[in-house]
Amino acid sequence: MEALLVSTGIVALAEIGDKTQLLAFILAARFRRPLPIILGILVATLANHALAGALGAWLPGLFEPTTLAWILGIGFILMAGWMLIPDQFDEEDAQLARFGVFTTTLLAFFVAEMGDKTQIATVALAAQFQSFAQVVIGTTLGMMIANVPAVVLGDRISGAIPVRLVHAIAALIFAVLGVLALGRAIGWW
Template identity: 35%
Template sequence: MEAFLATFAVVFLAELGDKTQLLVMAFAAKFPWRQVLVGMTLGIFVVHALAVGVGSFLGSLLDPFVMEIVASLMFLAFGLWTLRGGEDNEEAAAAGRYGPVLTVMMTFIVGEMGDKTQFAAMAMAATASSWLAVLVGAVVAMVLADSLGLVAGAFLQRWLPPARMRWISGGIFVFFGVLGLAHALLGR
């Protein structure tokens, strides 16, 4: 349960104000919300299943101390990447011949590949004892966070501008990175 909760918290907070929330709002304006939700969920599952698989594999090969240091450094890098601003101008793919569900799914897969939430799930899986808890935590967090974009995007943009959300999210990553490094180095 600890791996689920930790992964959920990190991924959910990292996803707030992310580009995929904006994609969800754009898709929701163009397609029926149920199709957007299905495509979004399928894309999120594919991306995080790959991340958790790679993270679990690496975690089984490396010493836990090394993995904690690597994961903490990754969190610091994500925090700095988030604070810097990243690439927010990814465009949604045209529906064309694929239909709404496949279009949304493929856009999520492409948009989230190499994203900080995917690397966060990979890092969590490398250090957690339960890859399944990490996968479920990451997928549930992403679906809920991106559903906020579907339901309450306009409200969030009015009260919490993207720049503020980016600072909050980046600060949280830096905090967890520093905390992880301190835990690894002081616990050694």
């Protein structure tokens, strides 16, 4: 249950102001059809995070526990720093309109998530908790918590969220996870 809750919370916070949330705003404004956009986000996120979670679940078999703890600790601390860097959105991510609303959303979100903070976080969380299903469900739920309101409410909420504060909180959570993993590597707990 911890893996599910931590994964959901971190990704929901990390996604605020992320390029995929900006993509959700753009797709909502462009197509004005929330249901196929939401379904496209869901399917793309499940596919992307399942791949990331599978990689994360595979990592513990490659490294001894202490080495993995060092890798995860450093990785989480780097993620904390990355959270403080604002995302840049490329309009080309939303330029697939010839495929229809659902397919455009699916393709745009899948591609936008490749190498994104939340995908990397999913790899690290799956390796940390060694709970593929809970992490993938949690990270997907976190994406939906952040992006469904962006699709449904659009511009009405975009300026109401203190993005820097939310990112700082997410960075703090990543830093705590990093310190905990490094503490395990050093043998503190």
